[in-house]
Amino acid sequence: MTAADGRAAALAAVAARLPGSAAERAAAAERRLAERPRGPGLAHVAAAAKAGTLAETFCAAASASGATVLRTAGAAASEAAIRKILAEHAPAGPVVRADLPRFAGLDDRPGGAHAGAAQPEDAAGVTRAAAGIAETGSVVLASDPETPTSLNFLPAIHIVTLSAAAIHAGLDDALAALRGPGRRPRTVNLITGPSRTGDIELTLQVGVHGPRAIFILVEDDD
């Protein structure tokens, strides 16, 4: 049996037990895909959106998840803050950064920084979030050429900048915003706090395979 036959047979086994006709089911699916109904949102997040305090809600949720959150006045202030975090918190070792002009200034820091995919020896990763989610305190990181996914997971310290204007209210808002013209990058990571586990005696520990600390710099527009 070829792969195509196997697929057809498996689909037929499913279809044979479903109510209605195949055409009716296809129409029902198309309707939902077109209408994209939303589930219930969270009231406190909707209230924050209305009051214009999504950045505050985001900061509170991200802090609760174990991230260290700082507000900065813009890109220049962020760079100073990043240098300070690297000096105080990063273990000795190279720094990998997103390939964006705003981070190029980091290359002349003591120890330097390099752009591109993260290497096993990199101690800290500096990158930029495409968006944030107030509901969960998550940053949204896409695997665009400038911001490889490896920056988010290989280094022990993860530093992320996020524009306050890019904070969505709900998880559904953030996921819906992934739709758009052009090809989606392969990977989108929603990251909420540091790497953690409870796998030994259900005791919470941070820094399993991914970063043991995440710093989020929420930038007000400059």
Add this chain to the structure above:
Amino acid sequence: MTPLSSGGFPANARDALADEKLQAALVNVRTIFRGNRTRAVAATPEFEALRDAGAAVKRHVVENLDAYLERFIAAAEARGGVVHLCADAASARETIAAICRGEGAKLVTKGKSMVTEEIGLNPYLESQGFTPVETDLGEYIVQLRGEPPSHIIAPACHVKKEQVAETFRAAHPHRPAERDLSTHEALLAEARAELRARFLSADVGITGANLLIAETGDAVLVTNEGNGDLTQSLPRCHIVVASIEKLVPTLEDAATVLRVLGRSATGQAASSYTTLSGGVAQPGERGGPAACHVVILDNGRSAMLGGKYEEMLRCIRCGACINHCPIFAAVGGHAYGAVYVGPMGSVLTPLLQSLEEARHLPHACTMCGRCAEVCPMKIPLPDLLRRLREETHAAALTSARSRMGLRLWTFLAQHPSLYRGAGRLAAAALRLAGRRAGALRRWPLAGGWTRFRDLPVPQGGGFVARAYRGDRTGRAAEGDGADGQ
């Protein structure tokens, strides 16, 4: 690893109750998991509405499953992925091994995936010359110990940290023998170092999926450790293994299910890492797999469609029913002798494997109903277990004694005057035998009760007699010492 056998449940359960290390480890399940979920739900006033919405999403998917499967295949393949629909475990195993062979793979890293446990993937890959390495900390521990996971989201919750240290000493002989492994931190650091090397050298990464989004062709993977992300983003080939009921229609529907998943599982509004990935790395991306396969498994699920167990296909594998089950809390996961444990497992195992082999599992339930109360997908687990009990009875898979007892009871229940007479007789006999102590140490056919506690002597009138008298207070009348039926 010895093959799993659910037929041994009664003996396994007895052993588990006598296992002091296991009992000490299970205390954590009862306290930590339940407390975390309770706090998360209390902090989310919308939780009930989210449960309803989540259950509605999955109900809609199940009713239109073929349409969403076709849509997912088209979307994933448009992004450079290859989708394989596999009817059974053997075809899924062979498909995955063929992909690994095509990649010239040796080392295969794995994120946590219950579906790969279901199809027995690791032993098969080993038999084909590959080296599968589990990277979730709990899965790594049970793989080294040669055990199956004992819980779907906390695979090593039956193990104490001293046992983990023993396991690591045996598995990592290249490390200094005198090293200190007495703390959680030391164990974590050693696992991180060991697995880091595997992540970096793996040829193929295999993960499960919590959701498959039909609209976009994305697989959604939820983890706290980040192991699933290193598994899927570093090797040149990523294989997703998921079952047919993991589909959701849209990104919005994914959000609804994710909102109840984390809260139900670990009490988190969002797990540390929620990753959407679809197809292969796009031109210009630095890193990410050049090949991506999605293996979608049926393995008995389509047979549940349209039948009396269809509601089980809404399950999102959060583990809440397991964490709240008094049976699981008493005996742990291994006693079930199955990949899926607790209430959800006692429904799935007979359906996906065989009712005969798993005949004890639907009876491993007190009908307390807590699992249905906490299920984020509102699956009526006790009802499904009761239906399976009926099937074991009808197929004569229960003991001859219990079937005879049920036949006797059925006869009596259909003859009310005989029923009342027999009840009177039994109550009188109990009272007579226990008239001194007010309780009985032994009673024929009641050994299961009296082995652990006294059987109290009936007090006052029976329920039916009181109902006839219009007594709705539920209390026996004062001085109602006579039979009163």
